[in-house]
Amino acid sequence: MHLGHVRTDxxxxxxxxxxxxxxITVVLATIVAGFALGLEERKMDTAPNAEFExxxxxxxxxxxxxxxNGDEVREDRVTIKGHSNGPKTPDWTGDTDTDDYFSxxxxxxxxxxxxxxxxxxxxxxxNGDSTTLATWEQ
Numbered sequence: 827m828h829l830g831h832v833r834t835d836x837x838x839x840x841x842x843x844x845x846x847x848x849x850i851t852v853v854l855a856t857i858v859a860g861f862a863l864g865l866e867e868r869k870m871d872t873a874p875n876a877e878f879e880x881x882x883x884x885x886x887x888x889x890x891x892x893x894x895n896g897d898e899v900r901e902d903r904v905t906i907k908g909h910s911n912g913p914k915t916p917d918w919t920g921d922t923d924t925d926d927y928f929s930x931x932x933x934x935x936x937x938x939x940x941x942x943x944x945x946x947x948x949x950x951x952x953n954g955d956s957t958t959l960a961t962w963e964q
Contacts, residue, residue, distance in 0.1 A: 873949045874899045878960035882939065889939040889962060891947060893918070898929035899949065904959070908945040910938035 876896035882889050891906065893899065907913040918932035939945060947960040 873951065873957035873959065876959055878947050880945075880960075880962040882941075882962070882964065884941055887937065887939050889936045889945055891916075891934045891936060891945075891960075891962075893928055893930050893932045895930050898927045899959075901926050901928055903949050903951070905948050905950065906934065906936050906945060907948055909936055909943045910940070913948075 874897035876899055877894045879892045879894045880889055881892070889909070901918060902915060905913045905915050914936070916934035916936075918928035918934050936945060941964045943964075945962045946958050948956050949959050950956045
């Protein structure tokens with residue numbers, strides 16, 4: 827009879843199976859989290875979908891710009907370009923929000939606007955990209 831060293835592999839298979847299942851779960855969670863965070867980051871970098879209305883007063887050379895509808899917009903990302911007092915990052919009034927965003931109902935009055943000017947409401951993204959949200963021409 828041989829009483830030497832006996833080797834059994836009975837407990838190895840379940841342990842390896844558990845380790846592989848944990849590893850697969852961690853990899854999948856990392857992939858899903860990266861995808862979800864990536865989508866949120868891209869969403870924040872896209873231009874808002876907003877509509878603006880314009881009311882021009884030629885006697886006073888002013889153009890009232892009103893956020894008529896759509897997404898709320900971050901104030902420091904919007905400039906008004908194309909008139910003698912522009913470009914300017916406006917302070918929107920009449921907005922019910924107290925944070926750094928403005929929404930429908932907020933207005934800004936641009937001064938020094940001539941009848942031959944082309945005034946643009948421009949959104950500037952964090953990566954230096956820009957999108958014209960609205961354009962006014964007489």
